[in-house]
Amino acid sequence: MTVTAPQHQLTADEPGTSRAVQRRRSRRWLVVRVVLAAVVCLVMVFPLWVMVVTAFSGTAVFSQQLELWPQRFTLASFEKVFASWPVGTWFGNSVTVSVITTVLSVIVSVTGGFAFAKLRFRGQTVMFMALLATMMIPVQATLVPSFRIVNAMGLIGTFWAVIIPGAAATFGVFLSRQFMLAIPTELLEAARIDGAGTLRIFWSVVLPLCKPLLAVLTLLSLMAQWNDFLWPLIVLRDPTLYTLPIGLQFLQGQYQTDYGALMAMTLVSVIPLVILFLAFQRFFVQGLATTGLR
Structure with a gap:
């Protein structure tokens, strides 16, 4: 059955x-x-x-x-590089230029992003669209106008010729605006009702919520300035003011290249960025993941 x-x-x-x-x-x-x-x-x-x-x-x-x-x-390659070239001076120049440019770039980015995201003024949309349009202009097309402006200011041959143009961070303003759009406007209105002004709201309410954004802007700006080669090569005439990317060209011979020395100096240039990325990786990923969410 x-x-x-x-x-x-x-x-x-x-x-x-x-x-x-x-x-x-x-x-x-x-x-x-x-x-x-x-x-x-x-x-x-x-x-x-x-x-x-x-x-x-x-x-x-x-x-x-x-x-x-x-x-x-x-360690012969490292000893040869440090003995033959002023690598320490170039490293210090890179740190000086990158840190100052990054600080100014972050300040410009967060203040500009806050203005476009949370303030209302005439021509806001047109100005933001014009700002985005500049991102489509190749860097090579702006070299001559930028050089003429910097030369007219008498900054050629100084660190400021590299720092001031690098502080104009169009992408940073765009990224900051997209991040700050996710901050509730009601939170800002509550602070305004309590008597806080615009600067107080920006400093005490908005900035504490922008730690991931600040980490992203800092890393992106620092990496861009640390690896920049063409513009510093044009405006820095004194070899004692050269940065590490410019110094690397001295190790590339026309007929023969000492790859050990070249890679040793490249490693000195890369290690600081790797350490910074590993230290701020969590904030970097969080900032990119939350940018643009409403």
């Missing part, structure tokens, strides 16, 4: 079965995501690893055969 399971037992097992299928699918997608993340990580880390190996071994990784592990550990 054939025994048939009750109908209600079959239907009761369906939710558990579907949950098991969902768990298996989620595990598969988790494995796929981990594998993809590992592959992307290897692709991104590989050039950095080649640079480290070349800097500490003194020989190019791809000179004769692929050697991804240094056969000998030496």
Whole structure:
């Protein structure tokens, strides 16, 4: 005699079965995501690893055969670079220019973003659209006008010739506006009812909520100024005022290049940015993820 399971037992097992299928699918997608993340990580880390190996071994990784592990550990490349070139001076110049430019750029960005996001004035939309239109102009097209303006101000050959144009952060203003649009206007109106003025609202209410935004602006501006090569090369005439990206060109010979010394100096230039990104990674990701949400 054939025994048939009750109908209600079959239907009761369906939710558990579907949950098991969902768990298996989620595990598969988790494995796929981990594998993809590992592959992307290897692709991104590989050039950095080649640079480290070349800097500490003194020989190019791809000179004769692929050697991804240094056969000998030496600091000769670093000693040669610091003995032959004023790397310490160039490093200090990069720090000075990048820090001052970043501070001014962040101030311009957050104040401009606050004005476009939370204040109301005539021609606001037109001015913001004109500001966005400047982002579509190539940097090369503005080199001659910028040089003429800086030259007329008598700043050629000084750090201010690099700092002042770099403080005009159009993308920073746009990013700040998009972030501050997510701040409730009712919060600002409540502070205004309590007697706070515009500057007080900006300083005590808006800025404390913009820590992720400040981290993003700081990192983006610092990376841009630290790696800038063309504009400092044009306006800085004294070699003692050169920054690290300009100094790297002295290590590239016309017929032969000392890759060990070149990678050693490149590593000195890259390490500060890596440390800063690792230190502010959480705020950086949070700021980019919340920008533009309403």
